Amino acid sequence: MPSRSVGRSVVRKEGRGKVTGAARYIDDLTFPGLIHARTIRSTIPAGEIVDVAFGFDTSGFTLVDYRDIPGRNIVALIDDDQPCLAERLVRHVAEPILLLAHADREALLAADVRIRYREAVPTYDATTSPIAFKTIAIDKGRIDQGFREADVIVEGEYRTGHQEQLYIEPNGVIAVPEHGGVTVYGSMQCPYYVHRALKVLLDLPDDKVRVVQTETGGGFGGKEEYPSMIAGHAALVAIKAQRPVKLVYDRVEDMLATTKRHPAVIRHRTGVKRDGTLTAIDIDAVIDGGAYATLSAVVLSRGVIHATGPYRCDHIRIRGRATMTNTPPNGAFRGFGAPQTQFAAEVHMDRIAEALGIDPVRIREINALRPGDRTATGQRLGRDCSALAVLRETVKRTDFKRKWRAYARLKASRCLKASRYKEGGSRGIGLSLFFHGAGFTGGGEVKLASKASLALTDRGARILVASTEIGQGTRTMHAQIVADTLGVPYDCVDVNAADTGQVPDSGPTVASRTCMVVGRILQRCAEDMRERLGRLTPREYLKRHGPLVITREYERPTDMAWDDNSYRGDAYGTYGWACDVAEIEVDRETWEVKPIAFTTVHEIGKAIHPVLALGQIEGGSAQGLGYALLEEVVMRDGRMANAQLTNYIIPTTLDTPPIDVVILENPYKHGPFGAKGVGEMPIDGPAPAAINALRNAGFDLREIPATPERVMVSEKQEPRHALHA
Template sequence: MSRAVGRNVVRKDGAAKASGRARYVDDLTRPGLLYARTIRSSIPCGEITRLRLAFDASGFTVVDARDIPGRNVVSLITDDQPCLADRQIRHMAEPILLLAHEDRERLLGAAVEVDYLPATPVLDAERSDRVFKHVAITKGDVDEGFRRADRVIEGEYRTGHQEHLYIEPNGMLAVPENGGVTVWGSLQCPYYVHRALAVLLGLPDDKVRVVQAETGGGFGGKEEYPSMIAGHACLLALKSGRPVKLVYDRVEDMLATTKRHPAIVRHRTGVARDGRLTAMDIDVLMDGGAYCTLSPVVLSRGCLHATGPYRCDHVRVGGRVVMTNTPPNGAFRGFGAPQTLFAIDVHMDRIAEALGMDPARLRELNALRPGDTTATGQVLGRDAAALDVLRAAVARGDYRRKRRAYRGTNRGIGLSLFFHGAGFTGSGEVKLQSKASLELTATGVRVLVASTEIGQGQRTAHAQIVADALGLPYDAVEVAVADTSQVPDSGPTVASRTTMVVGGLLKQGAAEMRTMLGHLTPAAYLRAHGPLVVTKQYEPPPGLVWDDETYRGSAYGSYGWACDVIEVERDPVTEEIRPIRVTTAQEIGKAIFPLGARGQIEGGTAQGLGYALTEEVVMRGGAMANAQLTNYIVPTTLDTPPMDVVLVEKPYAHGPYGAKGVGEMPFDGVAPAVVNAIRSLGIDLRQIPATPERVMAAPRIRDSRLRQAADRPASARQAGFGIRKR
């Protein structure tokens, strides 16, 4: 009997946040606190030849690479990124030196002179020969698929950097204590920080403690970079023996921290006359920036979503992510999928155009159905809901009628169909070995997980799952602070995995605890038997097999499915495109906390509108030239249209109460739907953001015959990609 799940309970963190009582890292202080500052490189590539402190250093703590007691790396996948540059500089704003002082004015006034021997930077991903990772996915025989094609349609699609723009900038407070160090910080992944600190500081695990402060937004931007900041704060704290607070201001946060990977995706697609896809040949290039960070996994997810939610027997996806001398790109909501889903769904509209077909009909024909196989050979279960969301959004958004009605006006309407794999890619979840615990309290139960509340509603959804599985009221469930000295490693708070995977472990634990309690209340159990903690560790669902070498098998435990219908209006004078209305149907298995799920969908959609239309990271000489809110434009109330959200629930057999992930998917489909809406205005745009300048410069699609001339007959397929150089 479900009592909390599926209901809009009062979110656990709501009152503290609305009252101003919630404590974020910059709200914390300690006696004897030092403020900290990072000295960064001002060239994108080269060597440091000389460094001079041009200030009175009394009262300062100064740290450089030689002060690092352990290994000078931000430990993650390849350990290639130094915590402090020693000699070699690989990107602008790379950390070189750390300063701390109790007086902020003196700290900010301190001048450090750095001389460099500059080298020629690689700033263009297409010219980089240094590859962090290749991915190859093959299904069927793509050449055979092209032989069966009546038409071959090609295209190149480009997406830019994107800044997360969580409203709380990054920050850490480090305190030397108990022969080690404790950090409080704005972060998503306490155990990522924990491991990175142990490696950097050469400390045993039990001497490093990481505690999440209330975190003002993450979106992936606080997945890996906090390990760097925590390292800096700890180095200063350990050297000075005093508490150190290192909080970035907005400009530094935008200049130095990670962004979404820019991508160039090329499609060559064979289609039969009736619209069925016969072959998909896809090439993905991503710009990783100066260090590896999470790029291999971002590329992997990008490639695994590159076909979109479409069935095709003959697929080849080749991807690579390369190094450039720009600040490292990293995790950002969607994690590679938004780039490739943008490409395929704009490409689908171009295919529809070439065939003279209704775009919704083309998608209906090709949408993955239960029992179909993905490009990696994964057989989809009954919860494959592409058709359901497509039909729901097309009907609710009145897509077909409006498409006709808007013809010849400055209104356009576009569609996108998309999916998103929830949980870590491939064997990631197996390797993580996540653990989640429940501890019985006198009044109920406490959830012990390293999953973090970053606004998405983790505390609330986890408490709802546990309450129902234990048969306790929602209010009897408390959620512990994510503190590595208190909670087991339930894995990072990323990849839309927190409800589905960690929530699943909690549900199992709660069911076990319920059996142990029998008829006893928590208080009575504690009196009779003493303390009770139940811990569950991840086991893959039966049949979930993945091969990292061949990219065959089940890439994800489950997929969510969604369809966006977006209306835009074009200003005929300025060429500005304004979103007018969004209709979205999203299938997420089960909405544990419907208000939270809706918040994720609406918020992800707004962030996607920024990605599609206004959020341009202008890179100049390897650095972001518009690293401030004045000219990096994120959607405000006046830029965000009304949204009609339709939740579709097709339970996932191995998710708690049927839940899949919801955090990332809402972002994925916005940009292609917007660009398809712009396309319906006769504007052939293949790059985002769709700024007025780009819209103005884009070729016009004058009539249907011209549209068809944009693709080529099948016989031209050997000619390779027909890429229009910009």
């Protein structure tokens, strides 16, 4: 019996290639006769195209516009409202209109295309936009009764901004015309999303479209739906030119044109008894979808389901709306709506505690969800509900209560006698408690019906899934699950490239589902294979019986039910639970906020690969602190004005505090080895923890990012002793 690999930090499958530089990313690849493509984009936020003029000699160029599209001019996803190339109407800046291609990149970049427009009046305010892509209502109990039971009602409005995914490798693809169809290689999360979009766009059957993921330098959701667009563009050019076409964005184009996290405005009205018990939660959430629907409907769905935070309450009303604005479409980003709504919930929770005069730990202890409790959608939580466990562990580990009181006292004394110009800043400590559903929302996994295959090899098995390795460790973690289930050493399990010509559709690599959902299907494949093998070694089996490939499909746990019409039921298979504590220091001269310590306790069922899980949690925490304090997309006239790394500020190592990560394991019965999801949850908590720390230091912020400019204003506008209104 080989030693177990699950729970051990084995060598990454693709690690050697990455650290030695042998890994080949899309821009490293080339094909004979390859030409380069460039996208001509709109420069106005709303209007009509009047005419297009070419200020250069077009011979030697391939020119593509919407009339070259053989199938439907849409990026097929949910609503089919987004054209692949604009025809007449323009709904946002940087909307693709034309494609140019040439063998010489210099000639391509020098080509001057002039487009005249008739401009229309753009809409930028999501809260007043008349067009809604999706509305969702969640009702539990009777909200009026909940407010009648309340002693105190606390209200608040919270705002979150755009956030750029900022994967290191920008979006890029190569399209190669072959066999009467097209093959697209590229940096992506979801090969089968691209496959489907290309079939619709090009009017080609399944077998004429092949999509191959190349080594991918990060995604964070930014390569969930967008690659369908860029792949469509490259494929259109390749088919017209009948040559391989490379289309790789530079950083500016990537930031200007591709999706970002939805900005949100969230209002809370909460009824609470004097002892701290929540009696009514009333939430109104608006997210800014940008110009087209893309994934806004499902981002909203995850957002509203998580909007209460991990708390129990009998009377809940949640209203959510994703609306249209004339800005580039927003889309998938790690957390997918939950970071926005849980930011609001957790900052609001500290304000409730403040209104009642109780501390932030106590209010959460009183209301945290426990096993057997029901969520806003009525889902009854199982024994793996760990809200209290993560809260208590974090509080103990950080000496939270003592520090919180000490800083609050300091704040009060500072108010009495301002002693500026002394060394040292104002310190604060803040806490956030949060949860994250793993897998697709509601009936999503049933609809996806994901498949995974396992092929027997001489020495073990080969994994065939469409799940992509984008830096998070998919190949490694899947191989560990298969190795231990099959009873072979980890090194004897290979992982096939995510190539739609070779692997089944295991669904997209999103929604914290790759381990819990796809990993579980693979585990079932391995269980079946183990049984088939009996006492034979793989080599003996192959010799005696010939090739063996086992394919299994997602099976809904029998205890799970969801009704999409009423939005009632089990929204997710299960949830991960986590608690963050951020300690910050505010510079008294510059209002700069420096995180000085960060602690997070994550309950994730089972850490298949502890180092990779730790990496996910540390990375998500750092990204969450960037979201909280630094990262601001400056939109001017519908255009991102700071689309460069000089001015879109993400944290460097020097801006990131030491991060203390604790992993707790409370197994989920339907997860492989008990594992739940881990990819997204870490980014839900840092923003509210940091903002609550600012509150502890004397700054009342309701909006992120908490740039020094906003911190300065919060100090001025909100007198520190007028909070009990």
